[in-house]
Amino acid sequence: MTGPDPNRNETGRAATATRPSFIVFMTDQQRADHLGCYGNPVVRTPHIDAIAERGVRFENVFTATPICQPNRASLITGQMPSVNGCRQNGIPVSLDSTTVADVLRAAGYRTGLVGKAHFQNVSPVPASPRALRGRGNDPVPPYETARRDQRTGPEYGAETRMAWARDPGRQIPLPYYGFEHVRLCIGHGDQVEGHYSGWLQERLNGAPDPRGRAQALPDDTSEAPQIWRTALPEDLYPTAYIAEEACAFLQETDERPFFLVVSFPDPHHPFTPPGRYFDLYDPDAIALPASFAHPTGAREDLPDSLLxxxxRGDADRDAYWPFHADADTTRRMIALNYGAITMIDDRIGQVLAALDAVGRADDTVLCVMSDHGDYMGDHGTMLKHGLHTRGVINVPFLWADPQGAQGRVSRLHGSAIDFAPTVL
Structure with missing residues (x-):
């Protein structure tokens, strides 16, 4: 690393440069060390690694909170969950929020999001009724929190997954949190709905839906948690759809600078990479994490909420709670996680080729990041929730600016709340 240039910011762009366009590649539940450019010797990610070589690789970028919805809220608002009010999954981003896309759109940018948003709830679970817990004798205040907005109602139903399964042609109000072009993918693995639902139905052309464990192809992992060999072919998988829609966005004739978020629901569980990606990595060649056999502290010393x-996770390992896994199961999950990541990398290459083809690569900043990580075998556990270990909170963050630094590694500490102001 060289010393800082006073005429350039941390990402390397000259302070007097013209306004660039942006493509933000986001993955879901991916550890920083599950990329080749972060030192992983097994997973193959040549296109992402090339972005790192063309820009800055940040080693110490962390989540605002290691779970999907609230960290995504922090990314688009530049605010901590305690400020924007999205403290956990199940609390939507307020429609009154000003997002980074709102600001860019107001400044003349074309804004697009293809893939996973998770700004609103994906399950139709109503908000709990408010209940005062005070025991004082003073008159009851009209509201028991600083926020009066309960964030419920039909205007917060844009991302309810099963609503899209029932009605693939449904519409959502635009702009959506500042994005004027939106193509949603809601869910994970081959269990995705949204705008993708209608696209898939058209291509199936009346054929039975091949998704899910019940329709899975025969495989010796059929009883393993979070794993099945999907019958969905590669070209119909959500990752392929997202890349296709991103390319379509780039190919539209529009001279405005753009801000495009390309958000893949993988490699989040369930682990169902399609076709050749399912067998791309040999589980027997996967090394277990160094802490695999090390207990997560003394079990009796863990807080009740974590226990x-x-x-819950150990009782139902197909749910969303963390669970313990044996060595063979962990190796297979990591191998499938790698397969999903390599598929994403291949599709990122497809989008970059489209960017080159339309002649916009010379002034487009490329960013690669994830919303949070995964235990992936750390302390013998899988998924997330509970303990904020590095594998869950440390996320990849690459920034490649054609007018900025190349091949640089930064040890600057950053957070999800730094993303929006960095772009702006």
């Missing part, structure tokens, strides 16, 4: 989460 309850593991109890």
């Amino acid at each position: 309850q989460g593991y109890a």
Whole structure:
């Protein structure tokens, strides 16, 4: 690393440069060390690694909170969950929020999001009724929190997954949190709905839906948690759809600078990479994490809330709670995680080729990041929730600016709340 240039910011762009366009590649539940450019010797990610070589690789970027919805809220608002009010999954981003896309759109940018948003709830679970817990004798205040907005109602139903399964042609109000072009993917693995639902139906052309464990192809992992060999072919998988829609966005004739978020739901569980990606990596060649056999502290010393989460996960390992896995199962999950990542990398290459083809590569900043990580075998556990270990909170963050630094590694500490102001 060289010393800082006073005429350039941390990402390397000259302070007097013209306004660039942006493509933000986001993955879901991916550890920083599950990329070749971060030192992983097994997973193959040549296109992402090339972005790192063309820009800055940040080693110490962390989540605002290691779970999907609230960290995504922090990314688009530049605010901590305690400020924007999205403290956990199930609390939507307020429609009154000003997002980075709002600001860019107001400044003349064309804004697009293809793939996973998760700004609103994906399950139709109503908000709990408010209940005062005070015991004082003073008159009851009209509201018991600083926020009066309960964030419920039809205007917060844009991302309800099963609503899209029932009606693939449904519409959402635009702009959506500042994005004027939106193509949603809601869910994970081959269990995705949204705008993708209608696209898939058209291509199936009346054929039975091949998705899910019940329709899976025969495989010796059929009883393993979070794993099945999907019958969905590669070209119909959500990752392929997202790349296709991103390319279509780039190919539209529009001279405005653009801000495009390309958000893949993988490699988040369930682990169902399609076709050749399912067998791309040999589980027997996967090394277990160094802490695999090390207990997560003394079990009896863990807080009850954490123990309850593991109890739920161990009882139903196809749910969303963390669970313990043996060595063979962990190796297979990591191998499938790698397969999903390599598929994403291949499709990122497809989008970059489209960017070159339309002649916009010379002034487009490329960013690669994830919303949070995964235990992936750390302390013998899978998924997330509970303990904020580095594998869950440390995320990849690459920034490649054609007018900026190349091949640089930064040890600057950053957070999800730094993303929006960095772009702006």
